Amino acid sequence: MSLPDDSRLPFSLLQFYSTAPYVCSYLPDRMARSQVATPAHLIDTAIYSQLIHSGFRRSGPFIYRPRCDACHACMPVRLPVDRLELSRSQRRAQQRHANLEARERPLLYDDAHYRLYARYQARRHPGGGMDEDSDEQYSQFLLASPMETRLMEFTENGVLCMVSIIDVLDDGLSSVYTFFDPDVPGASYGTYNILWQAALCQRLNLPYLYLGYWIRETRKMTYKASFRPLQGYIDQIWRDLSVDKTRA
16 A cells, blocks of 8 residues: 555645654554644644545544555545445344443543543553553543544443544544443444444435554454445545455
8 A cells, every 4th residue: 555645735734744663553563653743733624634534543632644664554444334234243233232322422531431441441452551541641542632523422221331532524524432341241332333423424414434544464453344345545545445354
């Protein structure tokens, strides 16, 4: 995969710098480098929509894209929601969690959300660093946003089950981060949440749900390949991917 075309980016407003090399968190045998867009306070929804269309992503107030010297494994991916084809397991996930109630909450710190986040990180990503995040680090990661961002809370019978952070773009939604109760047997919260966000795109007449980066070799990202059709940003063009993976 070639790198995005810089000629379409808003250079008159922003500056771009490359980080020093660091150990890749997804492919630890490789070194990574990121390109960061600054200053963050100038990046509103309109500008971010251009950036994400060229392969950028948001983490807290930082807008970045992979800019590695010898690796292009990170592929930006999105779902064209009007063409979404559900598998049997995805339909089961919808039915399994049909009683979840979604409610938009202010983009502010909530201790119950933080406790769920800490438990999710400890169970799902132990030793990854984020399992030691303080409440301040949590707030910086998920609640510091320079653009239109929605915090969605999902409950069942009054019990908090899941939280999603979603950015609103000119042509879609960007799924920033989702965390959920990791201890519910048989739950498919992650799958359900992507389908819920895709349905929200449809209700808002937004054509795309952006899912961040997909690395074929990374097992933790395998779930993204189960959604069809999946589009990837290749040679400065968004195109359907042929993913050699059977679905149930």
